[in-house]
Amino acid sequence: MNNTKIDSKPTEEVLASTDVLVVGAGIIGLAHAAIAHQAGFSVTVIERDHRAIGASIRNFGHACITAQHGELYDLAQAGRRHWLDFASKAGFWALEAGALVVAATELELQLLREFSASRPVGQVRVLDAEEVRAKLGRENTDGIRGGAFLADDLRVDPRTTVGTLASWLDRQENAEVHFNTAAVDFTFGTTRRARVKTSRGIYETDHVFICVGHDVDYLFPEVALEHKITRCSLQMAAAAAPESTTIIPAVLTATSMLRYDAFTRMPSAPRLRIHMESQRPDLLDIGANVMFTQRPDGTMLLGDSHSYELTQPPFLSESTTDTLLDAAAKVLDVERFTLTERWQGIYASSDVAPLLVKEISESVTLVSVTSGIGMTVSFGLAEANLNAMLPAGASRRSTSQVS
Ligand SMILES: Cc1cc2nc3c(=O)[nH]c(=O)nc-3n(C[C@H](O)[C@H](O)[C@H](O)COP(=O)(O)OP(=O)(O)OC[C@H]3O[C@@H](n4cnc5c(N)ncnc54)[C@H](O)[C@@H]3O)c2cc1C
Known part of the structure; x- marks a missing residue:
């Protein structure tokens, strides 16, 4: 495990080194962080704001599982038990309300x-x-x-869920959430490890999940264009x-x-x-x-x-x-x-597909739910993405499939 937090330093300094870095503390980022942490990885989440105020706090808090179809239905159903599990661990309100x-x-x-x-x-x-x-x-x-x-549908309280989940995660061993830290650039070269340049300094990581919601075009305009986001x-x-x-x-x-x-x-x-x-x-x-x-x-x-x-x-x-x-x-x-x-x-x-999961490099995955059902599929999608990452990272960790 490797997860070192250093307070604000000049921006070229390596601030932290972690197995998994997540950019964005909305529900998609936090679900990836929570599932990765559960699988035994050290995790750091960075969030540009002082607290997340994006789509994840502005919605209905409805995990609209039953009305999905195909892959989205499978992801929604797979995420259901994680919603209930993390609600009980982190202490946020969740109801099997239907x-x-x-x-x-x-x-x-x-x-x-x-x-x-x-x-x-x-x-x-x-x-x-x-x-x-x-x-x-x-x-x-x-x-x-x-x-x-x-x-099968669930409900959570959108105003409090991501805040509670982020605080809980930050209290866990080998997990940290750094607010007011914006990712600005990603480099990945001869080594497998990615370097993420942020407004506070460099983070090094084995794998980064970029979960910036609707702001994909700020960081990867060509991907946003290709996916018609x-x-x-x-x-x-x-x-x-x-x-x-x-x-x-x-x-x-x-x-x-x-x-x-x-x-x-x-x-x-x-x-x-x-x-x-x-x-x-x-x-x-x-x-x-x-x-x-x-x-x-x-x-x-x-x-x-x-x-x-x-x-x-x-x-x-x-x-x-x-x-x-x-x-x-x-x-x-x-x-x-x-x-x-x-x-x-x-x-x-996006009209192209309801989800964007794009491997920018072996160690950088860009994730955005492009269909307005991020609360519904968050944990199922995170689990699927972590499982997809694991074979490539077999040398990193002996962890078996995430479940
Ligand atoms: C009004 C409304 C109602 C909805 N109702 C539902 C519903 O009932 N059920 C459902 O399943 N879905 C619903 N959705 C959709 C759902 O809210 C979204 O799909 C989901 O919240 C997206 O989560 P996210 O983490 O990708 O994005 P966000 O919650 O927007 O989080 C992205 C985070 O990334 C951060 N960020 C961005 N750029 C950077 C950077 N460079 N560095 C660091 N941090 C960065 C942002 O500050 C933000 O906190 C609704 C959405 C809205 C707006």
């Missing part, structure tokens, strides 16, 4: 029936209107035709829970059925899109995924819209907020929400 998909029409319910039939028994349970009402704590079922309960901006809001409502699962709606792969593959999906195009073009215009979750303190997290641009303007549109909140208020049968906060979230997006 997700509730609310169907307002027979067509939406039909799609959910198809989805349920496509999955193992019990994973997707179709609900009648009364059962949906009970899960939402609603008084009446107007506007609800039925729904489905997705049992752009920035997706989302509008979000927080509100006090209406009349002390407690809603355990993450709540999804028809617009969610148009977004997640597992739904869009169902036979009724094309008809649902056509229906939404004619009935709710305002929601489609803002790329809405009308959904919400509830934080442990009862605050509702409400969202979200999607707009795509390489550089995102920081300004929030009131009409987008209104459209989203009206739609969410209908689901909960409330007149309007009392908002406490609004914010913009940004994540990396």
Whole structure:
């Protein structure tokens, strides 16, 4: 084990040497660090900010496992137990809450029936209107035709999870998290070890995972161009829970059925899109995924819209907020929400592939989730990337497969 921390020094000095260096203390970086540490590697995380304030704290905290398809589903399921395991070790809030998909029409319910039939028994349970009402704590079922309960989904509190995980990691032997330290350059030459130049000095490492979220183009513009990475901006809001409502699962709606792969593959999906195009073009215009979750303190997290641009303007549109909140208020049968906060979230997006895992060199791997499901796939992706790294690093460590 080799993990030496030295306080701020002139920038050409070697500050630290570690088996695995992770750049970025968002959930993707921390998941790689946590899994690498668990596998016996010494780990250092560097983060440019004084604390992580990227996509990982701005989201719904929903591990949207069940609605994924193919490789993403496998990664999401593989990461599930790690979420629960690290929640218990690090002491952050995580709930086997499941997700509730609310169907307002027979067509939406039909799609959910198809989805349920496509999955193992019990994973997707179709609900009648009364059962949906009970899960939402609603008084009446107007506007609800039925729904489905997705049992495997998890929830964490996005505001506190990465902060708690980073502090816990920093307290472990052979693990450190260095804030206010920005990676600026990566060199890898005749030796296997990579040298990472940062705003504070040089770090040497056997392997570096670069997990900088949507800022891939700042460090590797040519990779960002090749992978067609752009920035997706989302509008979000927080509100006090209406009349002390407690809603355990993450709540999804028809617009969610148009977004997640597992739904869009169902036979009724094309008809649902056509229906939404004619009935709710305002929601489609803002790329809405009308959904919400509830934080442990009862605050509702409400969202979200999607707009795509390489550089995102920081300004929030009131009409987008209104459209989203009206739609969410209908689901909960409330007149309007009392908002406490609004914010913009940004994540990396690409039409080329939902994930970017690029070997820049034998010792440098660039990782970005380019599909807005980083919370969902984080730990599964980290495990897969660590396993892919191990054969090349067989001389480094006797560790067998990461699990
Ligand atoms: C509004 C919103 C809602 C979402 N909802 C969900 C959801 O419910 N479920 C889900 O699965 N996903 C959701 N997502 C997507 C998810 O939040 C992201 O995919 C995930 O957080 C990305 O994690 P990350 O670690 O790659 O990025 P970030 O959390 O953005 O972290 C990247 C970190 O890298 C640091 N960094 C950047 N450059 C450098 C550098 N040069 N040196 C050092 N540090 C650097 C940044 O400061 C930052 O802290 C949502 C996203 C948004 C915005």
